[in-house]
Amino acid sequence: MNAVMLSDEHTRPVEQCAELSGHRLSWRTAGTGQPVILLHGISSGSLSWGKQLTCSKLTQHSHLLAWDAPGYGNSERLEASEPTAALYADRLMQLIDQQQLERPVLVGHSLGALIASAFAAKYPQHLSGLVLANPAQGYASAPYEKRQQMFTQRKTMIDTLGVDGYAEQRGAALLRPGASPEDIQRVQQNMRRLHPEGFLQAAWMLANDDIYVYLERYSGSVEVWCGDCDTITPPAGAEALAQRIGAAYRSIADAGHASYIDAPEQFNQLLSQFITLQGVSAKGEAAI
Numbered sequence: 289m290n291a292v293m294l295s296d297e298h299t300r301p302v303e304q305c306a307e308l309s310g311h312r313l314s315w316r317t318a319g320t321g322q323p324v325i326l327l328h329g330i331s332s333g334s335l336s337w338g339k340q341l342t343c344s345k346l347t348q349h350s351h352l353l354a355w356d357a358p359g360y361g362n363s364e365r366l367e368a369s370e371p372t373a374a375l376y377a378d379r380l381m382q383l384i385d386q387q388q389l390e391r392p393v394l395v396g397h398s399l400g401a402l403i404a405s406a407f408a409a410k411y412p413q414h415l416s417g418l419v420l421a422n423p424a425q426g427y428a429s430a431p432y433e434k435r436q437q438m439f440t441q442r443k444t445m446i447d448t449l450g451v452d453g454y455a456e457q458r459g460a461a462l463l464r465p466g467a468s469p470e471d472i473q474r475v476q477q478n479m480r481r482l483h484p485e486g487f488l489q490a491a492w493m494l495a496n497d498d499i500y501v502y503l504e505r506y507s508g509s510v511e512v513w514c515g516d517c518d519t520i521t522p523p524a525g526a527e528a529l530a531q532r533i534g535a536a537y538r539s540i541a542d543a544g545h546a547s548y549i550d551a552p553e554q555f556n557q558l559l560s561q562f563i564t565l566q567g568v569s570a571k572g573e574a575a576i
Contacts, residue, residue, distance in 0.1 A: 301341050303334070305362050308382040314362035315355040315383065319347030322416075322563050323392035325380070326354040327400030328478075329424070329546075330442075330490045331458065333360045336478045339552035345560055353392075355383060357403065359486015371489055373406035373426075373497045380407055384414060391416040393563055397548060398424045398521060399490055402499050408510075409502035417509040417566040419559065420499075422521045422545050425529060428498035439488075439495040446484050455479030464517040464544040471549050503533045510535045511562060515543030515550060 301318040316334045318341040326337045337354040340346055358379050359365030366375055380403065384392065394415050396404030401423035408418050427435050445454050459476035460467065503510070512535050514526035523539060530537035538558055543550035 303362070306386055308379065308386055311358070311379070311382075312362065312364045313355065313358070313379065313383055315353055316341060317351065317353045318342070319350050319352050321349040321351055322567060323351045323353065323387075323389040324559070324563060325384075325389070325392045325394050326352060327380075327394065327396040327404050328354070328357065328360070329398030329400055329422075330487065330494060331454075331462070331482065332397075332475075332478045332546075333357075333481050335361075335481070336474070336546070336549065338474070339549060340556060340559070343552070343556045346556055346563075349560075350563055351389075353383075353387070353389070355380070357400070357486070357490065359483055359489050361481065363486075365483070365486040365489055369489065370492050370496070373402045373493055373499075373502065374410055376403040376493070377407035377410055381411055381414065393417045393419065393566055395419040395421060395559065396423070397421045398545065399494055402426055402494065402497060402502075405499045405502040405506065406497075408506040408508065412506055412508055415508070417511075417562060418506070419511050419513065419562055420526075420529070420535075421513045421555075422515060422518050422547055423499060423512060423526055423529060424494055424521055425499040425525065426493075426497040427495050428501070435495045439491050442491040443488055446482075446487060451480055451482050451484065454482070462520065462544060462546040462549075464515065464542055464550045467544070467550060471546075474549060475546060499529070500532065503529075509566060511538060511558075512536070513538040513540055513547065513555075513558060515540045515545060515547035517542065517544045517550075518547070520545040 305314040334354040356363040394404040401420040455476040512530035540547040548555045
């Protein structure tokens with residue numbers, strides 16, 4: 289089915305929207321070459337990846353696609369009120385099929401890392417590599433009371449503050465101390481686009497899923513990155529995850545949780561190197 293093009297004044301790329309198995313999904317895209325899919329976190333959306341979608345170092349050699357997860361942007365939410373990361377991964381697979389993307393690199397930020405890991409476990413033959421940036425790991429292994437607390441905290445904030453109040457209160461927390469007003473405004477702008485129903489679905493999934501359950505079933509190329517100022521998914525937890533799965537760990541200097549916004553030059557350089565490495569690996573496999 290042909291995609292509908294929706295203009296957006298905030299990014300150079302044009303938003304695209306299509307019906308996938310009867311469900312609307314939206315995304316933004318830029319560049320040509322190796323497919324790279326950018327998966328945003330729980331309080332964000334495709335607009336947050338502007339510093340990647342407009343980076344010539346990336347777009348010259350890569351086809352970047354930043355999706356709006358189900359329940360975000362112009363994407364319809366999932367039917368399940370209590371979804372797993374695997375259900376989001378199924379919708380991502382539909383997008384990859386519709387766009388005819390051949391073995392993309394997946395870059396999952398925060399909650400997006402959990403979705404990317406679920407995809408890697410279920411569809412390993414359909415990707416060439418996995419980047420988990422400032423990964424949210426989920427709370428499925430925690431006691432029931434802890435899981436309920438993690439969900440209820442977010443529900444209470446949205447119910448009492450509303451989307452605008454939530455953005456005002458939480459926006460700066462995603463960035464490093466002393467972040468620029470422009471970056472804080474960018475994060476808050478994305479938060480104001482949240483849909484409470486989709487946000488709470490994702491919050492439930494985060495509280496009741498576990499990234500390691502998926503990653504232990506994936507044996508492909510993977511790296512874990514984290515901003516050294518991240519107070520939401522602290523570096524110690526990200527580095528421990530990398531050690532647990534035998535992945536390389538990269539620290540991003542002077543960056544908070546939204547490391548790709550705080551430190552785009554370093555983030556984009558790491559991503560360019562990772563994409564190149566996957567291309568070299570693929571050529572090596574083809575030669576065998």
